[in-house]
Amino acid sequence: MPEDDRKDATRDAVEREIDAALKEQVTGLPPDQAEALREKIRLRVRKEVERDLLARTASERRAAARLAREERKKEKQAEEGELFQRFNRNFRFQHVVMFTAVILLIITGMPLKFPNFILSRFVINFWGGIQNSTIVHRIGAGMLIYFMIHHFLYTVLTRDGRRDFWLLIPKPGDAKDIVHNIRHFLGKVPDKPRFGRFSYIEKFDYWAVYWGCIIMIGSGLFLWFESIVLRFLPKYALDVAHEMHSDEAMLATLAIVIWHFYNVHFNPDRFPGTLLWWHGQLSEHEMKEEHPLEYEEILARRAGESAEVTNR
Amino acid sequence: MRKFALAAVLFALGWGGLPGLPRDASASISLEKCTLCHGKPEFRKLLVDGQIRDLFVTGDTLKGSVHGKKGCTDCHFDVSEIPHLVRPRRVTCTHCHFRGNQEGAPQSDNVLAYFDSAHGKAIAQGNTKAPLCQDCHGSHAILKAKDPGSKVARVNVAETCGKCHMEIYAQYKGSIHGTALAKGIVEVPSCTGCHGEHKIYAHTDPKSTIFATHVSEQCSKCHSSIAIMGKFGIETEQVATYKESFHGVASQFGSRTVANCSSCHGVHDIRPPDDPLSTVNLKNVPKTCGKCHPGANPNFAVGKIHVDAKKKESGIIYWTATFFKWLTIGTMLALIAHIFLDMYGRTRRLRGER
Structure with a gap:
């Protein structure tokens, strides 16, 4: 051949x-x-x-x-090592909806707070003028409101949602973790604190979004339906809503761009970012590193299950 | 043959009859010849529509005006024989008044600005009612604009414009600007203060100084100046607070539908807020806001409109702003401190320290 x-x-x-x-x-x-x-x-x-x-x-x-x-x-x-499913599909979908909404809201909203900044005019013109950018802002607002309702129903109706909600409630142990972690940063303690499913950082992020969404959606709806609001409330209520919307937007943007981006993007462990938001999986290595208590709990549960199976 | 005929016609008309061509003094007709007829006080003409046109002119008519040294035919240059058989055409000021003229007339491009303006375009389109130079500046008794007796002086120009724009003139007379002008306050804007002098455009023309997106800029020329407003005890913060409000920001980004100064305060009929006729009087606020916000009610008037969150007088708005300011500073300091501590710890471990 x-x-x-x-x-x-x-x-x-x-x-x-x-x-x-x-x-x-x-x-x-x-x-x-x-x-x-x-x-x-x-x-x-x-x-x-x-x-x-x-x-x-x-x-x-x-x-x-x-x-x-x-x-x-x-x-x-x-x-x-083995891959652990950290976030289910529903939760990842919520996150995608939320960050799309927030990005749209920030890029159409910030130019209104800083109209004299050199990029503001460019960003507004990118959408075809202020008339269009305000429509895009309302689309983002609609998405964020949808996310809020979706997440509320998710928390109430699904087993995972209820479990995560209880785990996200701050506990005295979190304060200890903060002190421990700072001591670890300063080199006083060799090991970092052992976190459960949610560390204090993640708990802060969760409740920051909660607070932000309530303030932004509440005041935003006031500004959106100003004629209806003014039927029942005086004009200064609208001014307060405007002030809250503007200031909380600044706080949320800074928290996202500085704090959240550091934790998930610029942090040397994660740079330039992981695909956790897309596939929701953490490797065994990462689990041991970042959520040791949860990892042990899962292993213990498995051992219990297999023990049940063998005992049967 | 044809050339000869043309030359003959030109000769018959006289060089003076040709616009744009230089004429020497000998070609002009002396004042005495004109006043032979025009110097008689009863010299007038009955027009077709029954009006009487007074044609009485003396040697004193031009005296004291900017054209004091000019003769009749310097402007009425189409009059080449006495008595003239046809009515002389309207005087064309551009004969001398253009940049680069040799006559000693002021060198300016105002004539070009005029032809681009709403009035100049209307003339070009054949509107005989549209004003030419002499309709505003006067025909024989032309004075410099700085001269208080001039028809286009700041104190008189509203009346001059009002000859045609009568309704607007009546509104202006009653407005705060109009009454102040009547008192002799010279800082106050007359028609030209906002609309411009020669570059007057329709308010729908983006070139106009009073186009929707230019109005706030035009008003703030005076209203943001402490030097001017201080004299009358008027606050200048209104400009800044408007620019920070959503109305102001949207206007800066080119929205034409959003409220500008004149949407609320009125255009020619601007009155102080304590005047019951003012559009921004508390009683009239619902109606004024209702132009854009359907169903506006007295709640629109509860609370200051030009509100400044940085001032303590703003009450609850100030406290909201202060709360968020310290919340933002506190939170961000804590978060940034955490980030730097984390990086410090990482650096230590990288160096091999504990």
Whole structure:
């Protein structure tokens, strides 16, 4: 078979090249390690070459590439450990709706607070003028109101929602965690505090959003339906709502851009950000690192379950 | 042959009859010849519509005006024979008044500005009622605008405009600006103070100084100046508070529907708020706001309109602003401190310290 001959010839050539390259690499290593390394690399390269030779059409090549990706993923998973589902699909959907709404609200709202800032005019003109940007702001507002209702129903109606709500309520232990964490930052304590499902940072974020949503939606609805509001309340009530809307917007934006972005993006552990918001999974490694108490609880529950199964 | 005929016609008309061509003094007709007829006090003409046109002119007519040294035919240059058989055309001031003229007339582009303006365009479109230069500046007794006797002096210009814009003039006369002007206060804006002098455009024209998005800028020229407003005990913060309000911000971003100064305070009939006829009198506020906010009620008038959250007099609004100010400062200081402590800890661990 001339086809097979050609393949063998290629394979031999590749192997010779690998040997030549490896000779330089493994000179410093002890012989058994060098042999192991050589064997490992040779296996991988041969696999690649064979797959490339076998795959003739584009679709075959794509399938091969997918297989390779999955294999790499499996390898990585073995290093990182099991994946834990931290946020369910419903919760991730809420987060996406909320951050889309908040981004729209910030970029259409901030120019109104700082009309003389050089970018403000650009941003307003990007939407086609103030008439359009106010409509976009109301679309964002509608999304945020929807998110608030959705989250309220989620908290009341679903098992996960109720569990998370109780876990998010601040407890005296959180104050201890704050002190412990600051002492850890200053180098007084070697280990960082062991957090449960929600650390004090996440609890703060959650209740900050709660507070922000109530203030912003409340005052925003006042400003949106000013004629109806003024039927029942004097004009200064509207001025108070305007002031609250403007000031709380500033606080929320600063908290998001500085605090939340640091915790999930600029923090060296996370930079430039993880896909937790998309797939909702944490690896075993991350669980042990960031939520050790929850991790232990899950393991204990599993042990209990398996014990039940074996006892039965 | 044709060329000769043309030359003959031109000669017959006289060089003076050709606009734009230089004329020497000898070509003009002396004052005495004109006053032979026009100097008689009863010299007048009965027009077709029954009106009487007074044609009495003497040698003193131009005396004291800016054209005191000019003769009749310097402006009425189409009169080349005495007695003239046809009625002389309307005087064209652009004969001398353009930039680069040799006659010694003031060098200015006002004539170009005029032709671009609402009045100039109306003239160009054939509206015979639209004003030419002489309708505002006067025909024989033209004085400098600085001269208080001039028809276009600040104290007189409203009356001059009012010859045609009668209703508006009546409104203006009753307004705070009009009454102040009648008292002889010169800082007060007359028509030209807001509309411009030669560059007068319709309020729907974006070039206009009183286009919807330019109104606040135009009013604030005086109303944000402490030097001017201080004399009359008027606050200047109204401009700043408007610019910070949603109305002001939207107007700055080009919204034409949002309220500007004149949407609430009126246009020509601006009156002080304690005047019962004022659109911003507390009793009239619901009606004024109701122009844009349907169903406006007396609640619109409860609380200051030009409210400044930074001032303690604003009461609950001031306290809200103060609360949020300290909440923001406190929260952000705590959060930023936490971030820096975290980074400090990370640096320590990276250096291999505990």
